[in-house]
Amino acid sequence: MRRISLFDTTLRDGEQSPGVNLNVKEKLEIARQLERLGMDVIEAGFPASSNSDLLAVQEIAKTVKNSSITGLARSVKGDIDAAWEALKYSEEPRIHVFLATSPIHMKYKLNKTPDQVIETAVNAVKYAAKYFPVIQWSAEDACRSELPFLAKIVEEVIAAGAKIINIPDTVGYITPKEYGEIFKYLQQNVKGIENITLSSHCHDDLGMAVANALAAIENGVNQIEGTINGLGERAGNTALEELAVALHIRNDYYNATTGLVLNEIKRTSDLVSNLTGMIVPANKAVVGKNAFAHEAGIHQDGVLKEKTTYEIISPELVGVTTNSMVLGKHSGRHAFKSRLVELGYSLSDEELNKMFKAFKELTETKKEITDEDLKALMLEEKVATNDNGYELESLQVQFGTAQIPTATISLKTKDGEIIQEASTGAGSVEAIYNTLERCIGTTIQLTDYRIQSNTSGRDALAQVYVKVKIGDGEASGRGVAQDVLEASAKAYINAVNRCTIVPEKLGAI
Numbered sequence: 001m002r003r004i005s006l007f008d009t010t011l012r013d014g015e016q017s018p019g020v021n022l023n024v025k026e027k028l029e030i031a032r033q034l035e036r037l038g039m040d041v042i043e044a045g046f047p048a049s050s051n052s053d054l055l056a057v058q059e060i061a062k063t064v065k066n067s068s069i070t071g072l073a074r075s076v077k078g079d080i081d082a083a084w085e086a087l088k089y090s091e092e093p094r095i096h097v098f099l100a101t102s103p104i105h106m107k108y109k110l111n112k113t114p115d116q117v118i119e120t121a122v123n124a125v126k127y128a129a130k131y132f133p134v135i136q137w138s139a140e141d142a143c144r145s146e147l148p149f150l151a152k153i154v155e156e157v158i159a160a161g162a163k164i165i166n167i168p169d170t171v172g173y174i175t176p177k178e179y180g181e182i183f184k185y186l187q188q189n190v191k192g193i194e195n196i197t198l199s200s201h202c203h204d205d206l207g208m209a210v211a212n213a214l215a216a217i218e219n220g221v222n223q224i225e226g227t228i229n230g231l232g233e234r235a236g237n238t239a240l241e242e243l244a245v246a247l248h249i250r251n252d253y254y255n256a257t258t259g260l261v262l263n264e265i266k267r268t269s270d271l272v273s274n275l276t277g278m279i280v281p282a283n284k285a286v287v288g289k290n291a292f293a294h295e296a297g298i299h300q301d302g303v304l305k306e307k308t309t310y311e312i313i314s315p316e317l318v319g320v321t322t323n324s325m326v327l328g329k330h331s332g333r334h335a336f337k338s339r340l341v342e343l344g345y346s347l348s349d350e351e352l353n354k355m356f357k358a359f360k361e362l363t364e365t366k367k368e369i370t371d372e373d374l375k376a377l378m379l380e381e382k383v384a385t386n387d388n389g390y391e392l393e394s395l396q397v398q399f400g401t402a403q404i405p406t407a408t409i410s411l412k413t414k415d416g417e418i419i420q421e422a423s424t425g426a427g428s429v430e431a432i433y434n435t436l437e438r439c440i441g442t443t444i445q446l447t448d449y450r451i452q453s454n455t456s457g458r459d460a461l462a463q464v465y466v467k468v469k470i471g472d473g474e475a476s477g478r479g480v481a482q483d484v485l486e487a488s489a490k491a492y493i494n495a496v497n498r499c500t501i502v503p504e505k506l507g508a509i
């Protein structure tokens with residue numbers, strides 16, 4: 001059976017999804033889980049794009065050992081230098097350098113002739129070869145490029161030292177048959193291609209990203225790029241969990257497999273969804289809430305008689321488990337620890353004590369603590385950031401249908417000072433945010449607000465995602481609490497704490 005290598009770009013193309021903004025700790029947490037999932041390559045970021053991305057790629061390259069780590073670079077020396085700075089600690093430093101090859105991109109975006117594009121690509125690969133033993137080169141917008149030109153530039157970058165050639169469908173335009181034909185054409189017309197790993201990178205604008213990646217595999221491609229939950233620019237990328245499960249379930253047809261630990265899929269999907277705030281649609285293949293649910297009577301009847309009547313994927317295969325042990329008010333440390341271990345967490349004694357305290361506090365208001373609640377508690381602990389140091393001391397909201405909503409808040413600064421303010425708003429959340437803005441003493445613009453319930457039931461935890469702008473700085477934040485107003489306040493404070501560009505007044509109070 002052919003072994004297909006998977007290249008995960010959740011932390012780079014996935015992070016390009018509008019509204020997604022991961023900090024170093026969050027990226028590291030996702031990278032560790034991608035390693036547990038068995039990803040062959042992790043594209044951890046675009047080091048030249050920001051200092052925090054460079055740091056994140058560097059941290060991941062230092063920490064993750066069982067997956068190769070790479071970073072993206074334009075065909076410019078500065079980007080390649082930044083990538084080297086980030087990746088020099090990897091065991092086998094690997095760079096991903098790209099340049100657009102379609103007439104539209106060359107003319108309007110790059111403002112270069114085709115010959116200048118070839119020269120730029122070759123120079124970039126030669127420059128990268130001074131540092132990196134493994135160079136992946138991508139022809140951005142390859143699928144709208146002229147094939148003879150594409151073949152020519154691919155041949156030149158191979159001669160310059162590229163070892164992996166990626167053919168992206170950057171705008172999600174190609175169909176499976178046409179995509180396969182591009183690979184066939186390149187295999188027949190490029191000298192030296194037989195020693196090269198061919199790679200696919202698809203976007204889902206027409207809903208064909210997974211189908212196109214499968215067509216690439218059928219046409220000799222051995223590396224597939226994509227993301228968890230199909231995140232990515234615009235409509236997203238090939239969902240790697242869907243591709244891996246498709247190869248597994250239909251190996252009679254594809255005769256190909258990946259190195260993914262399939263039962264880590266659900267956990268990875270949940271983590272990515274929680275940290276990015278990109279909620280997985282209930283009907284999404286493989287990881288959606290309804291992917292293994294049977295609602296219609298005839299289906300339920302069939303499944304009761306024989307599961308395979310309507311289930312081609314067993315939930316256990318992808319790590320969807322149902323837990324029989326109920327955790328609640330009377331549970332002890334052993335049961336708590338054992339469930340966390342089953343969920344894949346390993347904790348020091350100190351961490352366990354801290355988490356157990358948070359768990360017990362939650363049981364005071366919530367009868368049954370679900371796996372989702374535990375994951376939310378763990379996430380709060382593992383990726384907590386407090387750069388600007390604000391902490392919610394207390395929150396009180398007065399609301400009535402015949403009354404102007406008013407919030408009173410005590411906020412603790414990193415120096416331990418308590419600031420108390422009160423303010424009104426058109427609604428309770430607005431009253432809270434107006435009050436927090438007063439406490440913090442600077443103009444804070446709220447650009448996104450999303451709320452979701454962690455589980456079903458009246459006592460479910462609320463998760464709030466917000467995005468704020470402070471001057472030129474922008475950050476997203478997440479807050480979890482049983483009360484939606486408390487979760488809203490926590491998310492806002494979390495975003496302020498994560499804002500990297502801090503105006504003078506902020507933090508100086």
Ligand SMILES: CC(=O)SCCNC(=O)CCNC(=O)[C@H](O)C(C)(C)COP(=O)(O)OP(=O)(O)OC[C@H]1O[C@@H](n2cnc3c(N)ncnc32)[C@H](O)[C@@H]1OP(=O)(O)O
Pocket residue numbers: 013016046048049050073074075076098099100109110111140170233
């Ligand atoms: C298809 C993809 O997903 S490509 C990856 C897209 N990801 C991102 O862009 C996220 C990170 N990007 C960033 O942080 C910024 O765009 C930066 C730091 C990389 C560059 O910022 P700026 O220098 O301000 O340039 P800006 O983004 O406005 O424009 C891009 C420039 O790079 C050029 N460029 C685009 N692709 C390439 C490339 N592969 N190689 C060389 N130059 C390129 C453009 O032609 C433009 O050049 P110009 O300024 O001479 O017109």
Ligand SMILES: CC(C)C(=O)C(=O)O
Pocket residue numbers: 013072098138139140141166168169170171201203
């Ligand atoms: C940088 C490249 C690989 C990309 O993301 C695209 O072309 O979609």
Ligand SMILES: [Mg+2]
Pocket residue numbers: 013168170201203233
């Ligand atoms: Mg892309």
